[in-house]
Amino acid sequence: MIHHIVRKEFADMIRDGRFRWSAILVGSLLLVSLAHGWVQARKASQEHAAAQATAREHWETQGEKNPHSAAHYGVYAFKPRLALSFVDEGVDPFTGTSVWLEAHRQNDFLLRPAQDVTAAQRIGALTAAQVLQHLVPLLIILLTFGAFASERERGTLRQLVATGVGWRELALGKALGASGALALLLVPAAVAGATALVVANPGPTASPVARGAVLAGAYLAYFVVFLALSLAVSARARSSRTALVFLLAVWVVNGLVAPRVAVDLSKRVYATPSAFEFARTVEREMADGVEDIAPPDRAESTQRLLAEYGVERVEDLPINAVGVYLQESEEFSNRIFDRNYGALWDAFRRQGILQEVLAAAAPSIAVRTLSMGLAGTDVEQHRHFAEAAETYRRDLMRQMNGDMTENSLTGDFSYAAGAELWESVPPLEYEAPPLGWVLGNRILSLAVLGAWLAGAVLLASAQVRRAEVA
């Protein structure tokens, strides 16, 4: 029974010129954007790998110098591209790509690719994620807005129902027919994407294939939401025109209005300081400390060391007191940085969560969040890398200060370490968080998308049951 309906719907759709043209357009945009994303991601990935290697080389070959000079010289860390980032570049163009890890300071990530392009380029990025999040739903609407409404207008619905077919079968048949037509462009894209994923240098993503599978599942759920919504509206609308206008309005709100409104709302609820204010606060706290975080006192630190080693004069200490003091300063500034950057990251996280909640009004926000999360290009994974880099910086500083403390005496400025020490510092090896970590972060979006899926399907079945023949 159903397969007859499916076959008729499928044939009807692929013979419709409007569908053919829009499917060709969307399908080719999808493939082009995948290819484009893959080429770009591969290029960026190679550049970053090369730059990281050069940075390491610079570190190792910096010559003989005092470990603290080496700490000031520091190293650069470059953010790696994860394997799936070719599907969704996410916030990557808007986060910096490199950070300088030096003594005393936690630096910002600099070099945002988006700053290098014009305003025109900022509004329209051709990524597979954009096509999947915006154009495919539009195609679904165009395919199905008339599923019931047009048949009702033409009077064919009357005949159809007179044959005794159930509403449920009819709706399911139409949904499957449209799915079949969509599969014509989505399956090749998925195959191309999967191939690219396997062929590409997998990068430091844990389980890229599992991430890819969940990503595909999220998009599939999103498409089903639109399919069900569209059928529900078509079943209830007075005319196909009303159905189309209503669904287009839904599309505009979902893709254009809601995401931006959510951004502004989240900014108002969880305000962030201005860059100027932030810099000034950090500067002030670094100089004066805050209530329970006091800057280290050099005299006190020296007194403690003298007592500990039971000597009278600094010159008699078997270690370099300056190294100890430097490390204490590092510990102090780290706490100040943790305080300030932590608060900033938390504000970003809260903004993100509020936006995830607002996905209740627009499923595109939920699928966008999941997509970026799985592609490894969301704010949380940027933070994950930033924190890994910062941890590395702190280890590096500890090692430099430790070497200085142990291998030189206070006041001995001529001590110089060499390549042996530099090479003993392990290179920064970043491990991307596993799938479970990503999904754990994204429970809210998973739940909201799930609720949309359940809600849309229930709505569709309720509306179809109540649909009128004429």
Added chain:
Amino acid sequence: MTESQESHTGAAPLLEARGLTKDYGGTRALDSLDLAIAPGEVYCLLGPNGAGKTTTINLFLGFVAPSAGQALVAGLNVSTHDRESKRRLAYIPEQVMLYRNLSGIENLEYFAALGGQGSLGRERLVEILVEAGLDGEAAGRRVSTYSKGMRQKVGIAIAIAKEADALLLDEPTSGLDPTASSEFSALVERLRNRGVAVLMATHDLFRAKDTGTRVGIMHYGRLVTELSTAEVGHADLERIYLEHVSDNGGPR
């Protein structure tokens, strides 16, 4: 239908077709029609679907351009004097379609103003609608609540308001119930008495005999016969009609 059947004689025709011809692609929809309708005359075009009745009306309205010949309204060639000729005409289609969200008064005001009557004022508009047979209460309601007959009356009101010299009616009574249909005939009758020339395309032989002063029977785009309703009875008209439209000489 007992009075003044002689009115068409003498006066200059308000609606006139001279060798009027219309081809659609390779098909001749209208074949050199000659026709003259004088003030106070009701000319009924009879004929099966596709005989060329609506094409004739569309040609008089300038909605389509003639392939040959001329359509004249009060002596003005429709092709060259589009605006001027329309100023003299009123048209009531088979389905008078109005703006559903507006009231009868508002619709009338709009179309009358488009027709060059300026602002008539609410009282005058209601007066015209009442004259056209609509009751005053209905005139203020939205058209979406109207029956077909009521919309038809608004159509007549538009024609009255316009003070048109000639009236084109395209199957105006099809789908009307008998009461509405005869009310409509009475309205046409009143306009005729004011000296309006009426061209009415219809399928309704009874109505044609009753309302018309002359009847023309069309078949395959040609006017095959013309007769005065005063000279024939209902039964005769039906017999003559059937004789002429039975498929015996079509050019296809």
Added chain:
Amino acid sequence: MTARTVLKNEWRLLMADRPLKIALGLFVVLLGYALTNGVVWLRFQERTVEATTSGNVERASALRQELEAIEAGGQPSSPFADPRSPRVLGGPSGSHTAVLAPGPLTALAIGQSDLLPYYYDVNIYTNEASFHQNGEVENPLNLMVGRFDLAFAVVYLLPLLVLALSFNVLSEEREQGTLALTLSQPVSARSVVTVKLAFRALVVAAIVLGVSLLGALATGGFGSPGRILLWSVTAVAYALFWFALAAWVNALGRSSAWNATVLVGAWLVLVVVLPAAINAAAGLLHPLPSRVEMVTAQREASNDAVNRRSELLARYLEDHPEMADGVVADEPGLGALSWAATDAVNGRLEEVAAEHDARRAEQTALVRRYRFLSPALLAQEALLDAAGTGDARFADFQSQVRAFAERWREFFVPAIMADEQMNAGVLADVPTFSLVDGDSADLARRATAPLAVLAGLLALIGAAAGVGLGRVRGAD
């Protein structure tokens, strides 16, 4: 007469059409929301600008006090931060913040102002790498999604409203049967459709310009009438383009559903797909060298420079013989040596930056050439430019800061080379930055091309619509 009649009727139809009224009301609400977002952002930026300005004053007066104290016989607070040293007074602790005041119509278009830096701390170490800093502290997620400002509403949503109002302007009359009755009156389809669309255009323009002018009024944007004019002309021309397109599609005589599909498709192609395709093509045809290379180059240049200080100093003095006077050639001071190294690094960075900028210019040129294909891109460019939040103003600001940094160096470097000390007396002569905003002639020159193309497109499609509508009859 006819025009007034049709207008009156259109007004009645509009008032009787609830969904349409709701759509218009919603649009007004969205515009109001967009405007408040812009105003909030503008106030935020103004606070920062104020803070940077007072920071400049505070820093200068603190330095003056310390210098005067030292001159009166006091000691510098730290031997490493002796303000008498030109490397300190002209260095980071004495730096001057050069700031770009928010664009006059920032409340209408946030534009690039949330992404690009609008102030730089200028000191003797300011070089090409200094320009690669982040702008305002902002959640990258928010930067990615973009803000809901008036410019966005005009570029993206306004066309949709225009299309919703006009996709069936003629086809509906045909479908509901009123067209035949209308055209049986002495009026032409062209004039009826023109008046109907003019009515809608008036409503839309009144809403958009009303909200825009309100925003300008509330934020003091009336100080730049030229910008308001450009903004208004662009928004209206852009809206008219979509009206003309709708008129043309209606003139084709197809059904309302067909019109709707085609017009939404046109919106999608012109507003969403074409800009994306142009950007992708630009990225593929003129790929930018990675900025990451710049980091590497800077590193290598400074390694090199530190090792070859003396040699670099000799070369520097060859290039700048006017500096040689103060430098004792056989025993150059530490200041001269380190400045020579700094200068060498700057030179290398400028080379890398110049190469990058050349490649970037190629890419930008391509995008700018093909933006003529999309009225949305044209409108966006003109709107942001009018608001003073577009790329042009930021680029201009950056080049002014570059020139200012040059002036700053010219002031301090001779003293560094000569190992001279500075005193409170020079403070009055230390350069300060004042922005010279491009005048309205500049603005007009930049806006000419996009507006001319937009007007050309409008004329072309309007003419096609006029011809098409001239052929419309009451029946086929």
